[in-house]
Amino acid sequence: MSQNSKIGAGLGGVVLTAGAIAFGAFLSNRHQNRGYDDAANHTKRQPEGSNAQVGRSVTIRKPRAELFAFWSDFSNLPQFMENVEAIEAGADGASTWRIKAPPGQTVAVKTEIASKKQDELIAWRSVEDSEIETSGEVRFEDAPGERGTRVSLVMAYDPPAGALGRAVAKLFLREPQVQARHDLKRFKMLMETGEIATSARTRDETRAAKQENG
Amino acid sequence: MRALTWHGTNDVRVDTVSDPEIINPRDAIIKITSTAICGSDLHLYDGVIPGVAPGDVLGHEFMGEVVETGSASDLEKGQRVVVPFTISCGGCFHCKQQQYSACDNSNPAEKQDMSATLYGQPMAALFGYSHLTGGYSGGQAEYARVPFSDVGPIVVPDHLEDDKVLFLSDILPTGWMAAENADIQPDDTVAVWGCGPVGLFAIQSAIVMGASKVIAIDRYPNRLELAKQLGAEIIDFRETDVREALMEMSGGIGVDAVIDAVGMESHGFAIDNMFDVVKQKVGMGADRASALKQAILAVRFGGKVSIPGVYGGMTDKWPLGAMMEKGLQIRGGQTHVQKYTKQLLEKIEDGTLDTTFLISHRLPLEQAAEGYKNFKEQQNEWTKVILKPGMEN
Ligand SMILES: [Zn+2]
Numbered sequence: 001m002s003q004n005s006k007i008g009a010g011l012g013g014v015v016l017t018a019g020a021i022a023f024g025a026f027l028s029n030r031h032q033n034r035g036y037d038d039a040a041n042h043t044k045r046q047p048e049g050s051n052a053q054v055g056r057s058v059t060i061r062k063p064r065a066e067l068f069a070f071w072s073d074f075s076n077l078p079q080f081m082e083n084v085e086a087i088e089a090g091a092d093g094a095s096t097w098r099i100k101a102p103p104g105q106t107v108a109v110k111t112e113i114a115s116k117k118q119d120e121l122i123a124w125r126s127v128e129d130s131e132i133e134t135s136g137e138v139r140f141e142d143a144p145g146e147r148g149t150r151v152s153l154v155m156a157y158d159p160p161a162g163a164l165g166r167a168v169a170k171l172f173l174r175e176p177q178v179q180a181r182h183d184l185k186r187f188k189m190l191m192e193t194g195e196i197a198t199s200a201r202t203r204d205e206t207r208a209a210k211q212e213n214g
Numbered sequence: 215m216r217a218l219t220w221h222g223t224n225d226v227r228v229d230t231v232s233d234p235e236i237i238n239p240r241d242a243i244i245k246i247t248s249t250a251i252c253g254s255d256l257h258l259y260d261g262v263i264p265g266v267a268p269g270d271v272l273g274h275e276f277m278g279e280v281v282e283t284g285s286a287s288d289l290e291k292g293q294r295v296v297v298p299f300t301i302s303c304g305g306c307f308h309c310k311q312q313q314y315s316a317c318d319n320s321n322p323a324e325k326q327d328m329s330a331t332l333y334g335q336p337m338a339a340l341f342g343y344s345h346l347t348g349g350y351s352g353g354q355a356e357y358a359r360v361p362f363s364d365v366g367p368i369v370v371p372d373h374l375e376d377d378k379v380l381f382l383s384d385i386l387p388t389g390w391m392a393a394e395n396a397d398i399q400p401d402d403t404v405a406v407w408g409c410g411p412v413g414l415f416a417i418q419s420a421i422v423m424g425a426s427k428v429i430a431i432d433r434y435p436n437r438l439e440l441a442k443q444l445g446a447e448i449i450d451f452r453e454t455d456v457r458e459a460l461m462e463m464s465g466g467i468g469v470d471a472v473i474d475a476v477g478m479e480s481h482g483f484a485i486d487n488m489f490d491v492v493k494q495k496v497g498m499g500a501d502r503a504s505a506l507k508q509a510i511l512a513v514r515f516g517g518k519v520s521i522p523g524v525y526g527g528m529t530d531k532w533p534l535g536a537m538m539e540k541g542l543q544i545r546g547g548q549t550h551v552q553k554y555t556k557q558l559l560e561k562i563e564d565g566t567l568d569t570t571f572l573i574s575h576r577l578p579l580e581q582a583a584e585g586y587k588n589f590k591e592q593q594n595e596w597t598k599v600i601l602k603p604g605m606e607n
């Protein structure tokens with residue numbers, strides 16, 4: 001591993017270790033909201049810069065079981081998760097996520113399934129002494145009428161304090177809120193249309209855009 | 215290929231750019247035979263729409279021949295198609311409701327944030343119309359890449375020449391939907407502000423829908439004459455007090471429905487300090503909406519207000535009291551083009567609708583810049599311009 005990716009992994013480690021701790025607390029709180037209203041925890045007002053959880057829901061016009069099955073095969077995720085280059089399944093049910101880290105490097109993260117409920121929930125977290133610690137969950141619920149399925153992706157996130165921390169997070173992990181939103185939108189596109197929209201005119205332009213983002 | 219590209223305010227040029235390619239399975243490549251300049255292209259030309267970049271290929275009203283198809287396209291090489299300006303996937307919640315211009319999936323994920331900031335929800339994608347709406351290359355070019363080609367393009371029969379069907383891409387369905395949004399009933403008196411292409415098609419549509427009287431309001435004699443030929447009564451707003459005249463022409467009741475086919479005025483486009491936050495994020499300020507305000511005052515109690523004219527940002531001094539006290543219905547919207555193409559093609563074929571009466575100029579693509587300039591500066595004479603790639607200069 002090069003010098004650069006070590007820096008990336010190191011900073012990521014700091015950020016995501018804090019994230020993983022927050023996530024544990026978050027998971028236990030998710031269905032017993034601390035507030036008195038019914039809004040999801042990640043939409044609670046928080047002091048600036050202390051964005052402990054990021055999350056987003058989309059409605060996808062496909063059956064719950066189909067979406068669950070697609071997501072259950074983690075090797076599908078890099079198709080729409082832009083900063084994940086590949087996810088390889090291991091023998092023990094764990095998998096290795098290869099996450100893009102600038103400039104042009106990847107960081108390997110070994111994750112295990114934290115919880116899984118058929119057609120309802122998949123939660124994952126990085127294994128102990130992984131290079132980076134991370135965790136997330138995706139939930140699938142029937143939407144009303146013929147609207148399909150509501151898909152909610154939630155990840156814990158706790159950036160280092162202050163503007164510098166946010167700048168570092170943006171540089172090395174990209175804005176997680178934005179990333180989560182875009183990834184989910186791409187998932188929806190892929191499921192509803194079979195492709196991911198691009199306004200590029202040429203194939204080279206799409207390649208260039210991807211390299212720029214990676 | 216050759217294409218009309220944006221370089222800055224009042225600066226468009228025909229340049230050589232890279233040819234479009236099939237990228238996604240549902241794509242098709244169209245060789246363009248006819249493409250029009252639209253009134254809303256003038257907003258880009260005037261530089262009042264944010265998110266346009268130098269080198270962007272403009273144009274959202276186009277048609278042509280299919281020359282290449284992706285593996286999941288249902289088009290075939292050689293077919294003649296008209297392409298709706300709205301890019302729609304056909305599979306999302308909005309598309310299934312036939313609200314095609316609100317498609318969830320056509321604007322690339324990374325381009326949705328800008329319009330979501332402005333409107334609370336991201337916009338769908340349009341061809342050749344700023345990166346707010348996806349940044350897709352438009353059709354004022356020799357070729358265009360058309361995504362979701364199994365949903366948008368409508369195949370047209372060979373016996374209908376381009377001039378008859380080209381406007382299915384935008385202004386004809388836009389005029390039709392404007393009249394539909396005015397909920398026209400058989401004995402209605404309808405007033406239409408603006409006799410540009412959309413206004414003229416709204417007038418024609420309102421008459422087809424059975425309005426007893428349609429009143430057209432504009433300042434250009436030639437455009438008013440076109441409205442008159444369609445069967446409208448006309449008001450020149452430089453000569454006449456519009457509200458007084460409308461009250462008289464509707465027998466003192468007020469008109470039943472009003473259609474604002476003017477939209478934001480690109481000239482003297484004002485910036486309001488109140489909206490600096492939004493403006494910083496998306497670059498849009500306040501829209502002047504004088505035609506719309508006038509329309510709301512002129513419509514009768516319980517009347518219907520339809521807004522096909524393009525507005526982008528905010529407006530102030532909204533006649534909220536009139537809206538509430540008079541019990542008005544107000545409907546706007548980008549056109550759900552794909553919802554209308556089939557029925558309107560039938561109306562063109564059986565002669566109910568004519569689309570050729572407003573075409574004033576046909577130019578080779580190479581003269582597109584001249585077309586923009588004249589369309590903007592000589593609105594009385596240059597009522598609608600069609601560009602034809604390959605046409606002799
Ligand atoms: Zn148009």
Ligand SMILES: [Zn+2]
Nearest residue numbers: 303306309317
């Ligand atoms: Zn759609």
